[in-house]
Amino acid sequence: MxxxxxxxxxxxxxxxxxxxxxxxxxxxxxxxxxxxxxxxxxxxxxxxxxxxxxxxxxxxxxxxxxxxxxxxxxxxxxxxxxxxxxxxxxxxxxxxxxxxxxxxxxxxxxxxxxxxxxxxxxxxxxxxxxxxxxxxxxxxxxxxxxxxxxxxxxxxxxxxxxxxxxxxxxxxxxxxxxxxxxxxxxxxxxxxxxxxxxxxxxxxxxxxxxxxxxxxxxxxxxxxxxxxxxxxxxxxxxxxxxxxxxxxxxxxxxxxxxxxxxxxxxxxxxxxxxxxxxxxxxxxxxxxxxxxxxxxxxxxxxLKWSRWLSTNGQYVALRVDTKPFNDLRVRRALNMAVNKQEIVKQFYGGNAELFAYPQHPDYAGYFEPLSAMPDSVKELFAYNPDKARKLLAEAGYAKGFTFKVQVCACQPEHLELLPLIGAYLEQVGVRIEIQPMEYGAFLSAMTTRTNAPGYLMSNGHTNPTTTIRKSFVKGQVWNAAQWGDAKYEQRVNEAFQMRDLGRRQEALRSLTRDVLADAPYIWLPTPYVYTAWxxxxxxxxxxxxxxxxxxxxxxxxxxxxxxxxxxxxx
CATH class of the missing domain: 3.40.190.10 (Periplasmic binding protein-like II)
Structure with a gap:
């Protein structure tokens, strides 16, 4: 130095x-x-x-x-x-x-x-x-x-x-x-x-x-x-x-x-x-x-300080092109099985927001709080292991299953968080195999679409339109879940062509609600970060x-x- x-x-x-x-x-x-x-x-x-x-x-x-x-x-x-x-x-x-x-x-x-x-x-x-x-x-x-x-x-x-x-x-x-x-x-x-x-x-x-x-x-x-x-x-x-x-x-x-x-x-x-x-x-x-x-x-x-809500959303991407994650009931079950409120309180010591992705609260006109979401979305953020087990049984996985989750070794916080997520999932019979990877290999797995069925990601919100396009349109680089729907993509394209800001914001709010409910990810809290100088x-x-x-x-x-x-x- x-x-x-x-x-x-x-x-x-x-x-x-x-x-x-x-x-x-x-x-x-x-x-x-x-x-x-x-x-x-x-x-x-x-x-x-x-x-x-x-x-x-x-x-x-x-x-x-x-x-x-x-x-x-x-x-x-x-x-x-x-x-x-x-x-x-x-x-x-x-x-x-x-x-x-x-x-x-x-x-x-x-x-x-x-x-x-x-x-x-x-x-x-x-x-x-x-x-x-x-x-x-x-x-x-x-x-x-x-x-x-x-x-x-x-x-x-x-x-x-x-x-x-x-x-x-x-x-x-x-x-x-x-x-x-x-x-x-x-x-x-x-x-x-x-x-x-x-x-x-x-x-x-x-x-x-x-x-x-x-x-x-x-x-x-x-x-x-x-x-x-x-x-x-x-x-x-x-x-x-x-x-x-x-x-x-x-x-x-x-x-x-x-x-x-x-x-x-x-x-x-x-x-x-x-x-x-x-x-x-x-x-x-x-x-x-x-x-x-x-x-x-x-x-x-x-030292002088600034506290700000991370501009990176966190989630475990679930590849919808692989079993069992092609079944919506399984994806919703895994969301209900993770106690997200407890993660906010215990893992982050209160320094996180339960709901702040894919839209960021700073995006005025685009962001809607969890309280404004339909029940189909609210349910994914409420800890309910009993309903999770029920949904898994309905999908044919009463005895659970095992899947691999890749995580970047460059993020110590994720290396600490993933075993906790695994412990929650194990309570409903689902077990994970954790695969730490160096950053280059981790990123390459996603960009080449060879990533494992589970992929713990920290992904930039970017901006109110890109956050939807890059993560939920089929074929996009950052779509680790490989999620896609032709009608949804058409709505995304239509929203991008709207010159009127109010109409565009309304369209993006609707697109956000729909993809949240479809749960291609295990949605996770967004932490606060500090800058010091x-x-x-x-x-x-x-x-x-x-x-x-x-x-x-x-x-x-x-x-x-x-x-x-x-x-x-x-």
Whole structure:
């Protein structure tokens, strides 16, 4: 941990903190108005602490690419962080892949308009530069051809998510700074699909030619340059001196980014991560389990905290294309056999919500609470082992059965939770065989549709429409249950073509109720997560995503008060 004083004792840290707590409190009111200071490093404990970068090539369509490359590769749109809560706005910007319509700004796009109902025109910013990179490219301006190239490269990738760009007929550059998107049909996710979503990064063709999968070739127009990568340890990003954007603080514009370097740490051991935070070797730890919070608050009282409901839904997917899970009675029985209320109270210590997936409570207009659901849904969240046994007997499984459940070894919480689920199921005669898997093999099992009949998954809510499409339309990558219904899919397609927001929300509420009742999953509670950071980290209030799992624009706006850090003994 470079220059972080590894021999510093915990007691000296706490003593140093205690000496400035009162001063920090007194100065809090004016902290928001203070001018930013340039320089220094920002050490961040990753949101996905056990998973290194999966690929640096955007055409590999890995879900985590924006988290790793979004500091370097920009997109047409991004979150309007001026509307964050810390700036007096209403948005926490914590959702994994949802930007409300009034919280989107142009990033590479300077402006955009609908020329007609099926033609979108985007005007690009002028003067945005790709910096020179030895062996890859000379410095040059980003132009419309780069957007077209990036779209076509994504669209022709063998790893593309099925149907993802089917709403588009053509993307073309009509002049140096204008990109026109010609639609086959309107799609409510148009801005997410190739604007600010998971697969929207703009890559220069020179990087693709040099080998986009090699981290040493990565080069984009964003606030940082990828300067080092050590698998399983860290990704290091250094300041892009040619970055075009600025941030307005107290009415004055400041060139971005503020810090010289961002180090994104991958630390698999949970206790090690927490120790690194407590001793100041991490400035920010983006994801902290509730079990560690009280001790950290006691031993590092100056830490600042945010508690947020996880944007990952949890479930055991039940493959409906295999027996016995092709029988609705069996799927419903397994839901009733698991005491979900007890999981909330005992396993999570109350730090979870019983019902918060597939729609997230933050999705106003789309989310309906359990109390508003039909009885066919409410019943799945009520512990009823007697009825579970009855349904299993009716389905021909009075003596129960055994099935395999795969779980990712990268998620300690799931390794602890699955035996508890197994104990509940055993009470109704159903036994599970637990198969822990390393992340690569675990993910591959799902994407190749070779996963076991049971599959314990933590899956992003994404946004109000994608959460339904990606998980419950047949053939979609994230549909681990292989659930599908032709009429249901038609309703999904119809909802996506609705321009009227109210009608679309009503349609999604109906689709959500129906798939919940059909129980392709054992629905599980959604836990709360914490983010912690030291008060020397400025211009930050636990914002996590400025697009689909993309923190880059947030990191660019954070700065480190080095004087405060030294006064606190670090």
């Amino acid at each position: 470079e220059g972080r004083g590894l021999n510093r004792t915990i007691s000296s840290v706490v003593a140093g903190v205690a000496g400035v707590v009162l001063a920090l409190a007194a100065g809090a009111a004016c902290a928001q108005a203070e001018a930013p200071k340039y320089g220094g490093n920002l050490e961040i404990g990753s949101m996905y602490p056990t998973i290194s970068a999966l690929s640096w090539d955007l055409a590999d369509w890995n879900w985590k690419q924006n988290y790793d490359t979004g500091q370097v590769y920009e997109q047409l749109f991004a979150a309007d962080l001026s509307k964050a809560r810390r700036n007096g706005g209403k948005y926490p910007f914590q959702a994994d892949a949802w930007l409300p319509e009034d919280a989107i700004r142009g990033e590479l796009a300077e402006s955009w308009k609908w020329v007609d109902p099926l033609t979108l025109e985007v005007k690009l910013r002028k003067g945005v530069k790709f910096p020179a990179k030895a062996g890859v490219m000379e410095e040059r301006e980003l132009v419309a051809d780069d957007v077209v190239f990036s779209y076509n490269r994504q669209n022709t990738s063998a790893k593309k998510i099925p149907t993802y760009y089917d709403h588009l007929n053509k993307v073309e550059a009509t002049d140096k700074y204008t990109v026109v998107f010609r639609f086959k049909a309107f799609n409510a996710e148009w801005d997410y699909r190739f604007g600010w979503g998971y697969y929207s990064g703009i890559m220069p063709k020179e990087v693709a030619a040099a080998g986009a999968g090699n981290w040493k070739n990565v080069n984009g127009s964003g606030p940082f340059l990828l300067s080092n990568f050590v698998q399983g340890t860290a990704s290091t990003y250094t300041k892009n001196e040619q970055y075009w954007d600025s941030d307005k603080i107290a009415g004055k514009d400041y060139k971005l980014p503020f810090v010289d370097k961002v180090v994104l740490r991958t630390v698999k051991d949970e206790s090690t991560r927490n120790t690194m935070l407590r001793t100041g070797k991490l400035d920010v730890l983006e994801s902290v389990r509730w079990t560690a919070v009280d001790e950290l608050k006691k031993n590092a009282p100056a 030291w008060p020397w980290v400025k211009n930050y209030n636990a914002e996590l995503r400025a697009g689909a799992v993309r923190p880059g624009p947030i990191y660019a706006r954070m700065w480190v008060d080095q004087d405060m850090k030294k006064k606190m003994g670090f």
